[in-house]
Amino acid sequence: MQISDAGIALIKQFEGCELKAYQDAAGVWTIGYGWTQLVDGKKIREDMTITQRTAERLLRCGVVQYEQGVNKLLKVGVTQGQYDALVSFAYNLGVRALGTSTLLKKLNDGDTQGAAEEFMKWTKVGGMQLAGLFMRRTAERALFLS
Template identity: 35%
Template structure:
C-alpha cells in the first residue's frame, strides 16, 4: 500500500463515521429534505426513486464518493493539514460538492493560513435551496469542531 493510499485510509477512518452519522443509511432511494433522490449514506449521483442497494454496495459507494471528496480537498488546499481537518473538510465537500468548495471563502482563508477563520466558515453552510436545515447546523458544528482540533 502506498503512502498516499495509507494517508487517505486514515482520513477515511475518521470521516466515514462522521458522514454516516449525519447522512444515515437507507438501502431504498428516497427524497432528501430538498427533494433530491438519495440512497445509502447521502449518495445522489445517478440515483432514482425505487432504486435499492445492499449494505456492501453502500459501503463501496460511500468509500468511493468520500474518497473523491477528500482527494478534492487535498488537491485544492495549498498547505498540508492534519487528518482531522482533512476529514472534516472531506465530509463538507461530500455534502456540498467540490465546485462549491473550490470557490469558497473557506478555501481562500485556509490557503491564506487563517485556519480558525476557515473552520468558522463551516458554520455558514447550513442552507439547502435557501432553507436553513437543523441537520446541517448540527453537521457543520461537528465538522467545525473536528476542523479546529489542534488550534
C-alpha cells in the same frame, strides 16, 4: 492524504444509511450514505434499492473523488482532523462548493480560525436553516479545530 476512520464515521453519522432511494431536502434522489451519483451505471430513481454492502462500497469508493478534490484544492498543510472535516464538507456539498468557498480561501491564506468560522455559513437549503446541517457543520468545525 486520505480520510480517516473518524472522518468516515462523521459522514455516516450525518448522512445515515437508506437502502431505498429517497429525495433529500433539496429534492435530489439519494441512496445509501447520501449517495446522489450513479449506482452501478444507473441513475438513482424512486424505486431503487441497494444492499448494505453496496451502500458501504459506494461510500468507500465514492469518497475517493472527494479526497482527490480536497487534495488538489489545498495549498497548505493540514491536520488529519482538518482534512477529514473538509472531505465531509465536500461529500455533502460538492468539491466545487468547497473550491469556491471563503472557507478554502481563508485556510489557504493561513487563517485557520477564520476558515473554521466559515463552516457555519453552510447550514441552509433554499434559504431555510436545517437542524441537521447545523449539527453537521458544528461537528465538522469541531473536528477541524481538534
